[in-house]
Amino acid sequence: MASNSYDMIVIGAGPGGYVAAIRGAQLGLNVAIVEREHMGGICLNWGCIPTKAMLRSSEVFHLMHRAKEFGLKAEGIGYDLDAVVKRSRGVAKQLSSGVAHLMKKNKITVVMGEATLPAKGKVSVKTDKGTEELSAKNIVLATGARARELPGLEADGERVWTYKHALVPPHMPKKLLVIGSGAIGIEFASFYNTLGADTTVVEVMDRILPVEDAEISAFAKKSFEKQKMKIKVKAMVKQLDRAKDKVTAHIKIDGKVEKHEFDSVISAVGIVANTEGLGLEKLGAKIEKSFVVTDAFCRSGVEGLYVIGDATNGPWLAHKASHEGVMVAELIAGGHPHAVEPDSIAGCTYCHPQVASVGLTEAQAKDKGYKIKVGRFPFIGNGKAIAMGEAEGMIKTVFDDKTGELLGAHMIGAEVTELIQGYVVGRQLETTEEELMHAVFPHPTLSEMMHESVLDAYDRVIHI
Numbered sequence: 001m002a003s004n005s006y007d008m009i010v011i012g013a014g015p016g017g018y019v020a021a022i023r024g025a026q027l028g029l030n031v032a033i034v035e036r037e038h039m040g041g042i043c044l045n046w047g048c049i050p051t052k053a054m055l056r057s058s059e060v061f062h063l064m065h066r067a068k069e070f071g072l073k074a075e076g077i078g079y080d081l082d083a084v085v086k087r088s089r090g091v092a093k094q095l096s097s098g099v100a101h102l103m104k105k106n107k108i109t110v111v112m113g114e115a116t117l118p119a120k121g122k123v124s125v126k127t128d129k130g131t132e133e134l135s136a137k138n139i140v141l142a143t144g145a146r147a148r149e150l151p152g153l154e155a156d157g158e159r160v161w162t163y164k165h166a167l168v169p170p171h172m173p174k175k176l177l178v179i180g181s182g183a184i185g186i187e188f189a190s191f192y193n194t195l196g197a198d199t200t201v202v203e204v205m206d207r208i209l210p211v212e213d214a215e216i217s218a219f220a221k222k223s224f225e226k227q228k229m230k231i232k233v234k235a236m237v238k239q240l241d242r243a244k245d246k247v248t249a250h251i252k253i254d255g256k257v258e259k260h261e262f263d264s265v266i267s268a269v270g271i272v273a274n275t276e277g278l279g280l281e282k283l284g285a286k287i288e289k290s291f292v293v294t295d296a297f298c299r300s301g302v303e304g305l306y307v308i309g310d311a312t313n314g315p316w317l318a319h320k321a322s323h324e325g326v327m328v329a330e331l332i333a334g335g336h337p338h339a340v341e342p343d344s345i346a347g348c349t350y351c352h353p354q355v356a357s358v359g360l361t362e363a364q365a366k367d368k369g370y371k372i373k374v375g376r377f378p379f380i381g382n383g384k385a386i387a388m389g390e391a392e393g394m395i396k397t398v399f400d401d402k403t404g405e406l407l408g409a410h411m412i413g414a415e416v417t418e419l420i421q422g423y424v425v426g427r428q429l430e431t432t433e434e435e436l437m438h439a440v441f442p443h444p445t446l447s448e449m450m451h452e453s454v455l456d457a458y459d460r461v462i463h464i
């Protein structure tokens, strides 16, 4: 049917899909978007946004306990977990409604239902009212991902949770086990630990936040342990024995199995892409470990089929998904966009203290054969950090000794998730130490530490 024919059909309305749809509409394409559950995807509904709302509550709670340090009085400090969750759900709902509004504003056809790909250029959608058949020369698959579950450690929603349960917890954990110390695991560990849960994190690798620079991981571990979090690295949860009100975890560490009791467990061991049952294999798309294999322009190898965001290669982050969305919409509209460079995508973890990074770690730079210069600057040397009462943290920069190219930047401390963007822009502009040293950073700001870290790499640091 001609009315069901579009220039571009997007499947999935997460930050990848809805941004692709908007950019396509801006470029004059006739766009439809298919979504089976919620506008805004995991990011707005069960990921980035509701977690940050919850973490903001725990941050304020933490600060209230420090009131005296600031000359303030706060008595009878407490929390109402239901109200914390209600606020987080409200924030998610507000933003999800905002996406629906943006679809309308951009004249994008929204079809609510489950999509499959019966043939090249065809999308079949199971809606409440029956099946709708749509067609388009270009299809953008942005179906995202869900929590990975390990055999025997599956979530049950009662005592063992995925991130979804942890965002609407049936009870406040007293003794919590977090399995996995990537960004998601560490953010939940930080939230519940700050609210008073006796929290243990188990990580199979030799350090927490394993994708970060080793120095930042070590700093984070020390800081979390100071906050009474227990951390077990090179450890593996082998088994969970579930009883009515407790879970006994069998944790293998140093060749021995220890048994520990918890009342709640959060499993945060990665994600699985939502790529099964769509008909991708039949079309000829290649799938590896659930993710669709694509080239640097998100092309799947099947004519007219692009795959973006969490459904394809990492890093599995919302801003990477959105950027790919813009890129494929521009390609489809006949433009010549640049490919997304994974090394220039910043990663942020909103624990306390925050962690943020972009580019190569020191070890990665060395492995790639670079002769490097490394700069470091501690928060304790920065006036604004001290005035804020946030003197814990550091900023590390890695440069190519030969060319002065900024290869990577790694931060831990207050507000670093906002600061990292400065280095992201620097890398995009292929900046060298020269420009960074000549840039004038405003005083007093935390950003001055970004300057000082660069100066330190070249033995010109001022404030330490």
Ligand SMILES: Cc1cc2nc3c(=O)[nH]c(=O)nc-3n(C[C@H](O)[C@H](O)[C@H](O)COP(=O)(O)OP(=O)(O)OC[C@H]3O[C@@H](n4cnc5c(N)ncnc54)[C@H](O)[C@@H]3O)c2cc1C
Binding pocket: 011, 012, 013, 014, 015, 016, 017, 034, 035, 036, 037, 038, 039, 040, 041, 042, 043, 044, 046, 047, 048, 049, 051, 113, 114, 115, 116, 142, 143, 144, 145, 163, 184, 274, 278, 308, 309, 310, 311, 316, 317, 318, 319, 320, 321, 348
């Ligand atoms: C707890 C948590 C915290 C996170 N925090 C951050 C963060 O701070 N920063 C960050 O950058 N990233 C964060 N992420 C990751 C981020 O959420 C994802 O990278 C991002 O959502 C990926 O976007 P996407 O558009 O690819 O997919 P999604 O957001 O997963 O959206 C996919 C959409 O497709 C729909 N869909 C799936 N299959 C079909 C189908 N067959 N038919 C129709 N619709 C379908 C789904 O319902 C969903 O709405 C977090 C993730 C989690 C779980």
